[in-house]
Amino acid sequence: MTEAPGNSFEQRLAKERVSLQRDTTNTLQINTGLLCDLRCRHCHLSAGPGRKEVMSLKTMEQVIAYAKRNRFATIDITGGAPELIPHIEQLIASLAPLTQRLMLRTNLTALSQPGKDQLLNLFVAHRVVLIASFPSTNEGQLSAQRGGGVMEPSLKMLKRFNELGYGIEGSGLELDLVANPSGAFMPTGQEAAERKFKKDLARKWDLHFNNLFIFANMPLGRFADWLESSGNLDAYVEKLQAGFNASTLDGLMCRSLVSVAWDGSLYDCDFNQAANILLGGKPTHISELDGRPERGTAIAVGEHCFACTAGSGFT
Template identity: 40%
Template sequence: MLDSKPLLFPSDFPPIRRRRLTTLQVNLGYRCNQSCLHCHVDAGPKRTEEMSLETLDELLAFLRRGGVTLLDITGGAPELNQVFRPLVVAARELGVRVMDRCNLTILEEPGQEDLADFLAEHEVEVIASLPCYLQENVDAQRGSGTFDSSLRGLRALNLRGYGRSDSRLSLSLVYNPTGASLPPSQCALETEYKRELKARYGIDFNRLLTLANMPIRRFGSWLQSTRQFDDYLRLLKSAHQAANLESVMCRDLISVDWQGYLYDCDFNQMLDLPLRQGDSDHHSPSPSPSPSPSPSPSPSQRERLHLRDLTSAERLMDRPIQVGEHCYGCTAGQGSSCGGALA
């Protein structure tokens, strides 16, 4: 597995701070029915981490405090978790928008036969991974048979109104490069996807999101094994666009892991860079009146921040964001975030 330290220290990534929190991105666990090459979570069928009912209660308590307008549910395959459906129902009852990061093949898993109906009933926005409209490319990245299963999933969603121009049910597709390269223009690729998927398979969707692959976990290990790791980091840094700093997702989002601990983003979660108690005291300290002040605890000594520790989202305002070399993956070229291109 990739050692994260070379990504973190040293880094000359520009310092950035948080704005008002609007999005809660929750990783329900790392269990998945697939083991994709580009996966930065290293999710798969053998992973056992998943959110408990107790953590679900703490998550819902935080949502009830207000301020969060979008709940972004991810994994693994989040639908495999016991709390997925109760979380969706409760969040929608609170008037919160809900997005499900769906791998499409989950719709054919045993016990998920009614998943498409459930998503449509609760008007869940579906963000579905489909790295290409060609079978050979998708199967190479996500496993043999994935493409055909994904098409069946898309047709099931279309049948329920997803992706149709006259429907409120939003369906976005996600493109990841198959190798150590940056994604092409999101706008141009979306036009190509819509034309090809409609002509070849009769499939409709609303928008395409292009995401850069992060050099961490499984994709990072692949980069190292193919001796492309350093070159890929240089590519990301050389393509850095300062204008993208204004729109990176971590400024308005926090990531929550399956145990309820908080991170600046899902990538920091995978690198074990949690938010910690005391990190919000980020302003330059005044000179101490004491000639022998007590030493402040190091970051490793401070306790991790948990959902239960946040009495208000306002506490995170203007907090510095932990950055590292991996952050160039979000600002390279047209930019990349969980919402697609930034530029």
């Protein structure tokens, strides 16, 4: 879905007499593809088993060449499940020396598959920051979002991370968790939720992590389909619009990030990938871009941007 100019988010920015422009682009986000072992209800990219859209070795090499040309402070590898993408080890090993902070998003279960020890060792060797999706400490809520049988391998992998030093004070290995509401409602306060997660995980399973981030679900992809089929779409979108908070604009990730899709095409963020809203409104391949997107250029937005600016925001 390509948003026409004048969508309601643009109109809201105009009404508030504010605009959304790039600051310095210091983060390169790499979406390695839509292949995943899970089919989560909240997935804005509708990733899942059998998806064929995965980054080729050639595109990886073009991404690495771009990262060499530009030296981003942070590189953020996401998916789908990046752990399942062929040549992911090569991508990690090549990018690690090029940045101060290499992050990888994991759904936990993909890493629990056999044959992933080499990848785990690579994370430790390069001090990769792991961002693990773990929507809830409640098994019923977790299963509702991610499918049955997900809790046990997720806990097993968190345990393994802790054994490797991830999430353990003084180890220098950072493990953060990401949670999101299980239905058509807004997230609770982050600090209180982090305290509760830390307490629950330590008490029930002796598990530890560094930070918890809680995000609103994007009305895109599979989550939009679920909202529609459950009759919640209009009410959810209205809730996001009503929660618009202009003070979130300065901290939005799209101001400092460029996002490259599995096929090398560029976007202002991963959500715009799902909405097919291209960087600068025109197709650009990573091999064609020399520098970073320029400071002061307008960010392409759509209706889904209300999910980033509702309440305390999505940064």
